[in-house]
Amino acid sequence: MIVAKKVFKIPSFTLENGTVLRGVELGYETYGQLNAAKTNAVLICHYFSGTSHAAGRYHESDPEPGYWHSIIGPGKAIDTDKYFVFSMDVLSNVNTKLPHVVTTGPATVNPETGRPWGSSFPIVSVGDFVNTQKLLCDMLGIQKLHAVAGPSLGSLQAMEWSARFPEFTDRVISAIPASLATDAYLVAVLNTWGAPIRLDRHFNDGEYYGQQEPTHGLTEAFKLVTLNALHHAWAKRLFQRRWTDTNQNPIDSLDHTFSIESTLHETAKGRALQADANSFLRICRAVQMFSVRERKQKIRARFLIVEAESDLLMYPAYAEDGARELIELGLQVERFSIKGDGGHLDGLSEIHQAAEKIRRFLE
Amino acid sequence: MIVAKKVFKIPSFTLENGTVLRGVELGYETYGQLNAAKTNAVLICHYFSGTSHAAGRYHESDPEPGYWHSIIGPGKAIDTDKYFVFSMDVLSNVNTKLPHVVTTGPATVNPETGRPWGSSFPIVSVGDFVNTQKLLCDMLGIQKLHAVAGPSLGSLQAMEWSARFPEFTDRVISAIPASLATDAYLVAVLNTWGAPIRLDRHFNDGEYYGQQEPTHGLTEAFKLVTLNALHHAWAKRLFQRRWTDTNQNPIDSLDHTFSIESTLHETAKGRALQADANSFLRICRAVQMFSVRERKQKIRARFLIVEAESDLLMYPAYAEDGARELIELGLQVERFSIKGDGGHLDGLSEIHQAAEKIRRFLE
Numbered sequence: 001m002i003v004a005k006k007v008f009k010i011p012s013f014t015l016e017n018g019t020v021l022r023g024v025e026l027g028y029e030t031y032g033q034l035n036a037a038k039t040n041a042v043l044i045c046h047y048f049s050g051t052s053h054a055a056g057r058y059h060e061s062d063p064e065p066g067y068w069h070s071i072i073g074p075g076k077a078i079d080t081d082k083y084f085v086f087s088m089d090v091l092s093n094v095n096t097k098l099p100h101v102v103t104t105g106p107a108t109v110n111p112e113t114g115r116p117w118g119s120s121f122p123i124v125s126v127g128d129f130v131n132t133q134k135l136l137c138d139m140l141g142i143q144k145l146h147a148v149a150g151p152s153l154g155s156l157q158a159m160e161w162s163a164r165f166p167e168f169t170d171r172v173i174s175a176i177p178a179s180l181a182t183d184a185y186l187v188a189v190l191n192t193w194g195a196p197i198r199l200d201r202h203f204n205d206g207e208y209y210g211q212q213e214p215t216h217g218l219t220e221a222f223k224l225v226t227l228n229a230l231h232h233a234w235a236k237r238l239f240q241r242r243w244t245d246t247n248q249n250p251i252d253s254l255d256h257t258f259s260i261e262s263t264l265h266e267t268a269k270g271r272a273l274q275a276d277a278n279s280f281l282r283i284c285r286a287v288q289m290f291s292v293r294e295r296k297q298k299i300r301a302r303f304l305i306v307e308a309e310s311d312l313l314m315y316p317a318y319a320e321d322g323a324r325e326l327i328e329l330g331l332q333v334e335r336f337s338i339k340g341d342g343g344h345l346d347g348l349s350e351i352h353q354a355a356e357k358i359r360r361f362l363e
Numbered sequence: 364m365i366v367a368k369k370v371f372k373i374p375s376f377t378l379e380n381g382t383v384l385r386g387v388e389l390g391y392e393t394y395g396q397l398n399a400a401k402t403n404a405v406l407i408c409h410y411f412s413g414t415s416h417a418a419g420r421y422h423e424s425d426p427e428p429g430y431w432h433s434i435i436g437p438g439k440a441i442d443t444d445k446y447f448v449f450s451m452d453v454l455s456n457v458n459t460k461l462p463h464v465v466t467t468g469p470a471t472v473n474p475e476t477g478r479p480w481g482s483s484f485p486i487v488s489v490g491d492f493v494n495t496q497k498l499l500c501d502m503l504g505i506q507k508l509h510a511v512a513g514p515s516l517g518s519l520q521a522m523e524w525s526a527r528f529p530e531f532t533d534r535v536i537s538a539i540p541a542s543l544a545t546d547a548y549l550v551a552v553l554n555t556w557g558a559p560i561r562l563d564r565h566f567n568d569g570e571y572y573g574q575q576e577p578t579h580g581l582t583e584a585f586k587l588v589t590l591n592a593l594h595h596a597w598a599k600r601l602f603q604r605r606w607t608d609t610n611q612n613p614i615d616s617l618d619h620t621f622s623i624e625s626t627l628h629e630t631a632k633g634r635a636l637q638a639d640a641n642s643f644l645r646i647c648r649a650v651q652m653f654s655v656r657e658r659k660q661k662i663r664a665r666f667l668i669v670e671a672e673s674d675l676l677m678y679p680a681y682a683e684d685g686a687r688e689l690i691e692l693g694l695q696v697e698r699f700s701i702k703g704d705g706g707h708l709d710g711l712s713e714i715h716q717a718a719e720k721i722r723r724f725l726e
Contacts, residue, residue, distance in 0.1 A: 123615065183598065184595075184598040184604065185599065187621045188590050188624060196559055196583070201564045223555055227552065235547040236547050251652060254486065254648060258547070258651060261550065289613055317595070318595075
């Protein structure tokens, strides 16, 4: 399945906080065909550090398919022979330096000044992400979503759809989810993710474009993201207590590290080099603000909640709380628990465990 | 129970890594009386950000007793009418600015240069902490410990005692513990705790004494410590999704925060203002290096492992692993699980739940 990024342009877009953004451009991908009645659309919403590349490959030799490739494609759980599947980059997507990401955010040029927005870029919300997706639906002529699905921040967007456009949202697949609102603890976790960025001397209150960027701070931020999304059993199995360099005993210098420290650092640095610090902070804030609790009475969708048993970021207790609230509303809620020790990331790498459950849920 | 800090001086002390420290001074406290046979000694080892103030008050109107006050005192679980209880500040104790802490570390003066050690202060280990405590025992004429106990980093020291001085250590009370070694995940968590310090421009590779200190970085470090030591159910109950200022909606500015963010910041800042960044980094390293696994065959002690069911830092799974390894060695292991949603901190604030278990274990 070879896919291409398309660009959706919104000349003027009013954010939830009232700010009007001009010249919004957001990337999107589509897999499969929209039927004549336009009733087979399945929207996939991406996770915190994800993109609209949910499935397929950009070219034949592309080594890395989209993140939910194992469940999206011809004959797969989300069957592109049956469904028109599509996905969209969010506003302020963090991966501003990935060639296939198209987003409007702090790193893009403010048409009114001709310079990057920087710290003047407004706060965006999960509601804003959903509103841009709704405009894309309108453009495509889609009157109703057969389903909306996503992992992590993607699950928040899917839930937001059900509360914001209840008549438009038949089914929600909410993977590795929060409950109906980001809870206080996760709000605080997201605060700690942003802290290293704010501490980096090159951050300069968000005004760093054209200068040295706060890559060190962003690396430490991604280190927290990566670690919080993993699990201790996985880490123990892979790293034990090995040193980075067998000749450099950590007892002799703070510069001598354990293998998991250096590996985590390199991984995080790789993620930081394709991302933007201001955008990162805004996505943190969007997750912090998420809540459909006050609007839950409006929800009409059927839910499939897919949790990961070893999740140390969006705990299974959150899924449990969310399911209880939805059931109390009289809604139909199914659940599936991914087994493993990969933590929150099992919602990506082990999603195939839920394939049959998802297939049946969509039927 | 009014207590006073005493000072133990070690003219020359050789660390595990071979470095010789001259003029070591460490604070200690004692509660109760050593019997004539000197067989009633119970050593309490302190936690990461703790001190030797395990019980009692410094004066009648002292508002805050020692951290395990609920289980140490006349007639209490660790009964000072029966036992001679004592506790000692570790080398490189983080709370260098607390008036009652006496420690030798990066912030103290290197007698050879007349200036603070700073980054040249060597790496210290849990084994070093235990060796200083052993010297204190020797000075007091103690031939054997009736028990050694402690929470968190204190539990690592207690376990270290059992492997380092097996004939000296009759009983170990290991509260909110790691397994027999700090695992890879916790090694990585401790790396993230140090990151904000290293990012702070005032850290200056550890050479900040007499100048502006890296208080901002240390605050963010303590924010991580505090958050990792708590639990989401506790946070939700206390904070819900309140804003810091009801007039400042987080949707309008990154400067508008949620209540848990500002409270956590103030709490962490308070902890940072009494602490030292270089010392903090060394205590992180000491925890990272902890392992008795290679020496476990030497252990002879009886164990009481007290875990906290909601612990998100030293997971109950760690206690489970540790207990299994000790039982496989043929050792006597008892367990107790603290109920609650206070996370790792329940090992301090809820330790009274284990009082009867501890009392019987000591008999």
